[in-house]
Amino acid sequence: MAITKIHAVKVRLGDAINYIENPDKTDGQELISGYNTAPQTAVLDFSVTAAMARKARNTSAKKQGNLAYHLIQSFSPDDAVTPERAHELGRKLAMEFTNGKFEFVVATHINKDSIHNHIIINAVSFYDYKKLRTVPYRTAQQIRSISDQLCMEAQLSIIKDPQQLGQLYPTYVQKKRTTSNRTEVRKKLNFCLERATNYAQFLQMAQELGISVCQRGKHMTYLLDGAGRAIRDTSLADTDKFTYTGLVERLEDSAAEQLFIRERIAKILPNVSTFADFAKLLQSEGVKIRVKKQSGQLLYKAADLDGTWIPADALGDGFTLSGLETSMKSGLEGLDEGHGTPIADLYRELTTEYPQNCDTSVRLTARQICSAGKRGVLLQIQDANGNPAKLMMDNRHIHTTSDGTVTADISAAFSYDITYNDGTHGTISGTDLIRQIDEANLTQPLTVSLTADQIMAMSLRGVTVHLPQYGIERLFISERYVQRNVDQGSCAISLYPGWQYSYVPIGSENTRNSISGAELAQSLGGVVQVDTSESSLARRVANVERRAGIANAQELGKLLGSMADNCLHSAADFDKQINAYRREEMKFRNEIAELRSKSKTYAATAHNLQACRTYKSVWLEYAFKPLAQKDTFYKQNEAALQAYSRAASQLDKMGISLGTEPEKVRQLVAETESRIADLIAELEMVRKTNQAIQEDKEKVEQIQSG
Known part of the structure; x- marks a missing residue:
């Protein structure tokens, strides 16, 4: 197996890339490769993407935030992995993690006993100019899960005897109990960050929620009222989210997003009389909305700014559901931006407290276990829609008994990352996972x-x-x-x-x-x-059963009517329709995959065109230099000239003129993405229809067997 780590690169991106490309550590740079970039020009390629993103989103260079992310994948010395194989696994890890939408450079170091990969990923996507969003702990867990699955599929560190699986769950539970303060601090800080727009406001909110914030040197510490020790910023997340730099960046983004949302709402409010009209017009202005089912809380999101969900109360009382309703009824043109409820009361009102320890032990059988390794087991499961997927279960949550029974401790309140057969990712709730395994193993209730x-x-x-x-x-x-x-x-x-x-x-x-x-x-x-x-x-x-009988009769009537319309006479006749819809699903999936591949090619082409436009003047200056001055000029502008040369070469291979406008190609990306969204909606309709037909078949089988 391999150990994985990730951290943000905030400054001196060139130094980080130079370090990982060290010839003494990479077999004379033979073990270096890039995706949508050449290792030698990665710094410039990353900067071109960032500049294009700023132009597209109309933001300044001062707010660029993280420059890149540095991911490390270190293999065990016990693994019989060659440098070339390790490099291949590193590329697969980066590709799966970024879904092929971010440039990256992979360098495999062989100067130590343990072969390890250094992967530097651009913080901005060349595909859609969105930032690489990370979530505390979940991002690190996702990377580790992908890496573990790749290693297991490559037959690295496989345990043949399941008795060797660890029995660390009691230790894990004890550790979990000692870190509950950290969970509470993170939860309250996130609540503040969703609402604050400047550092002073953030500090005030944190204090009202019982957290003392202190800046000591380059680190921040957070002390929860009643806790014995303060918690350092870097221990709250696997990124810089809770450091001073990360806080300021997030607060600046929040200020811009809140201002954008307020302006759009103020613009459309005089023209609407119902909430449905309000939602429709607001979406046309680049702002999405949704309502949390449990709390009824209204959230806004500035899609054009690649923003996060902003709670309505952060904008002011007038932007909540009740405030909007009042304004629509009374015809008020202005909205109340005041905050009538103290944040401590708001936190208690909107936050649902879930138990910290709600873990369930379930028995694993050959139905679920694909393979076992030093870091855990790879499980074959299904998502909520019945699609096959794989899940990597950490060894800390796996233990065995003396008779060889393997069990897994699963948190019902947790969402687990899963990987589909096509390499895409999803999630499954712990509750669904527990029930699926128990029912598959015919556990008796x-x-x-x-x-x-x-x-x-x-x-x-x-x-x-x-x-x-x-x-x-x-x-x-x-x-x-x-x-x-x-x-x-x-x-x-x-x-x-x-x-x-x-x-x-x-x-x-x-x-x-x-x-x-x-x-x-x-x-x-x-x-x-x-x-x-x-x-x-x-x-x-009797009343419920009577209602159920009426409902069943209605369903049976619909079923019989549908069967008559489609000339279906028995359960076996359904198979033809089911297979036809499955072929239709496959057709949609293949078309979506093909369009996604084309869209990435278009995005890469736009990037190369922009690079040629950016460095064309340097290239022309070099071309017209006297021969005696060319060598000196090349050395002074080597990176820019190489970036131009590589981009021009890529365009030449595809037969694309250097004079093509990058904006036109970006429009192709947007049109392709729109088509993909339409196909996904059609695929979902076909999938639901097929699922309904399968349910009808089961009902007919029950009737025939009865």
């Missing part, structure tokens, strides 16, 4: 009967349980795990002992706690005999 006073609500969606004596205000069980018996007037639920069930505790709407299936079954009284005298429960069960 506990069946628990409910009494009338335990049921708060019952519908076709499921049952809401109410257990005030155990501090549970409401806990929802999906219809999939509910069994009703109309004859007996009873209702029972299936609970998996190891699953974590989320609930709202008594007296705290913004807090979510969890309880295991085993504990919940015990709280409900275990497997209870049904008392048919409970007439109220019997009526409720």
